[in-house]
Amino acid sequence: xxxxxxxxxxxxxxxxxxxxxxxxxxxxSPNTEEVIATAPDATLADMDAAVAAARNAMDHGPWPRMDxxxxxxxxxxxxxxxxxxxxxxxxxxxxxxxxxxxxxxGGQVMSxxxxxxxxxxxxxxxxxxxxxxxGLGQNxxxxxxxxxxxxxxxxxxxxxxxxxxxxxPAMVTGSPIIIxxxxxxxxxxxxxxxxxxxxxLPPGVVNVVAAGREASDHLVRHPGIDKVAFTxxxxxxxxxxxxxxxxxxxxxxxxxxxxAAIVLEDFDLTSxxxxxxxxxxxxxxxxxxxxxxxxxxxxxxxxxDAMATxxxxxxxxxxxxxxxxxxxxxxxxxxxxxxxxxEIARDExxxxxxxxxxxxxxxxxxxxxxxxxxxxxxxxxxxxEEIFGPVLSVIPYDxxxxxVAIANDSDYGLxxxxxxxxxxxARDLATxxxxxxxxxxxxxxxxxxSPFGGMKNSGVGRELGPEGIDQYVEYQSIIDAPG
Ligand code: NAD
Numbered sequence: 001x002x003x004x005x006x007x008x009x010x011x012x013x014x015x016x017x018x019x020x021x022x023x024x025x026x027x028x029s030p031n032t033e034e035v036i037a038t039a040p041d042a043t044l045a046d047m048d049a050a051v052a053a054a055r056n057a058m059d060h061g062p063w064p065r066m067d068x069x070x071x072x073x074x075x076x077x078x079x080x081x082x083x084x085x086x087x088x089x090x091x092x093x094x095x096x097x098x099x100x101x102x103x104x105x106g107g108q109v110m111s112x113x114x115x116x117x118x119x120x121x122x123x124x125x126x127x128x129x130x131x132x133x134x135g136l137g138q139n140x141x142x143x144x145x146x147x148x149x150x151x152x153x154x155x156x157x158x159x160x161x162x163x164x165x166x167x168x169p170a171m172v173t174g175s176p177i178i179i180x181x182x183x184x185x186x187x188x189x190x191x192x193x194x195x196x197x198x199x200x201l202p203p204g205v206v207n208v209v210a211a212g213r214e215a216s217d218h219l220v221r222h223p224g225i226d227k228v229a230f231t232x233x234x235x236x237x238x239x240x241x242x243x244x245x246x247x248x249x250x251x252x253x254x255x256x257x258x259x260a261a262i263v264l265e266d267f268d269l270t271s272x273x274x275x276x277x278x279x280x281x282x283x284x285x286x287x288x289x290x291x292x293x294x295x296x297x298x299x300x301x302x303x304x305d306a307m308a309t310x311x312x313x314x315x316x317x318x319x320x321x322x323x324x325x326x327x328x329x330x331x332x333x334x335x336x337x338x339x340x341x342x343e344i345a346r347d348e349x350x351x352x353x354x355x356x357x358x359x360x361x362x363x364x365x366x367x368x369x370x371x372x373x374x375x376x377x378x379x380x381x382x383x384x385e386e387i388f389g390p391v392l393s394v395i396p397y398d399x400x401x402x403x404v405a406i407a408n409d410s411d412y413g414l415x416x417x418x419x420x421x422x423x424x425x426a427r428d429l430a431t432x433x434x435x436x437x438x439x440x441x442x443x444x445x446x447x448x449x450s451p452f453g454g455m456k457n458s459g460v461g462r463e464l465g466p467e468g469i470d471q472y473v474e475y476q477s478i479i480d481a482p483g
Pocket of ligand 1: 018153154155156157158162180181182209212213216217220231232233234235236237239240255256257286287288386388412436454458459
């Protein structure tokens with residue numbers, strides 16, 4: 001078993017340094033409710049120091065001016081380093097946030113290394129310097145210069161993967177970054193810092209700190225920050241977006257979701273386990289979770305029954321136990337929030353066909369039974385608000401036009417899916433869904449080489465693919481005199 005290691009220092013300017021304060025983050029196991037490790041709670045002054053180090057790397061260091069191929073080699077080296085330590089990283093994340101061990105190596109670690117590998121590959125074809133013919137026949141050199149110093153602010157649910165989503169494009173373009181990890185998951189962030197140190201990047205290129213709201217807010221507002229890359233809740237995203245708007249800072253926001261899986265008339269029930277996984281992955285604590293299952297009324301009971309049978313057989317348990325399907329919620333607050341939604345569902349007239357409460361046999365840990373809610377109408381709060389737990393709402397529809405209308409009747413627009421024996425028809429229907437990604441007959445709702453992100457309240461901007469790199473550049477046109 002991996003040792004879950006406390007940390008005494010933060011990673012700034014290519015060095016492990018003590019925090020300027022004495023605040024400590026206690027990492028509490030969601031399985032046992034016991035403190036399993038501690039890490040420094042970075043202060044406002046630590047944020048200033050991190051910005052100064054990154055600014056120095058940007059304004060005076062070799063990194064932004066280095067040949068792109070060298071930076072891409074560093075991305076590949078970082079990916080390899082993380083993968084070499086992958087099991088320890090996966091166990092650490094499972095211990096911190098309750099992600100089931102059976103999913104964490106692939107879902108938490110390999111998703112991150114594959115992201116870095118994808119950016120190393122895409123970066124090779126991504127032109128930072130090109131010449132075009134201007135409107136008067138003159139040469140115009142168009143440069144994609146680094147966006148500058150980036151604040152990468154990340155959540156606890158898929159911490160390493162989301163850090164990689166920001167690290168990869170920042171490294172391609174030569175933009176130094178400060179990763180501000182969530183206070184629920186500081187330990188894996190410092191394992192990333194270990195990997196950065198092992199690879200030997202120039203000082204200040206990647207800085208890693210974990211801190212709470214106040215220090216994070218200070219980082220966002222800091223005049224030395226050129227761009228904020230945020231992933232988290234819509235409420236925090238709105239707040240950060242407003243600061244960036246005021247300060248005219250570059251900003252990308254990856255926010256919440258309430259995605260719909262449209263199950264068509266010809267749906268094959270053998271796909272039910274995958275359909276459920278697409279909503280229950282990471283204990284349902286995933287932004288792209290397909291939590292509204294839209295089923296044709298003619299097959300509604302059949303779909304609900306098949307889902308209930310499968311979900312009732314899911315094993316709820318300690319996140320580090322390899323047999324566990326559903327681990328605990330990340331915090332007591334999150335458990336209470338999910339349980340609160342189960343009560344709201346009952347009050348609104350929905351029916352839990354399986355689950356619906358906390359497991360009776362667990363007196364420690366923040367567990368919630370995986371739940372299928374039937375009799376849900378799209379106007380109910382459980383269908384409109386992000387629950388972020390193992391709760392699926394099955395909503396009936398009459399005809400595909402209504403299915404599309406229900407899918408689109410949401411404040412969110414992150415992802416979606418269509419499930420049908422006729423993949424061509426499903427692909428056509430997908431174009432009518434107003435979300436950043438739509439998957440066809442699969443739980444894989446994002447692709448490493450293609451843009452990922454949200455419409456509406458799910459965010460602004462895209463990550464992954466060359467479009468993800470575009471968010472980390474400033475264009476500069478150098479215009480010759482007309483000949
Ligand atoms: P959160 O918004 O509470 O916190 C996210 C990060 O922002 C944390 O690092 C937190 O410390 C920091 N933060 C909080 N308040 C801040 C402030 N005022 N100023 C600056 N930073 C602040 O979100 P969470 O609970 O950690 O994560 C869950 C949410 O993230 C869900 O809504 C989920 O849908 C969303 N999410 C979105 C994506 C995506 O790609 N769209 C991916 C994963 C998670």
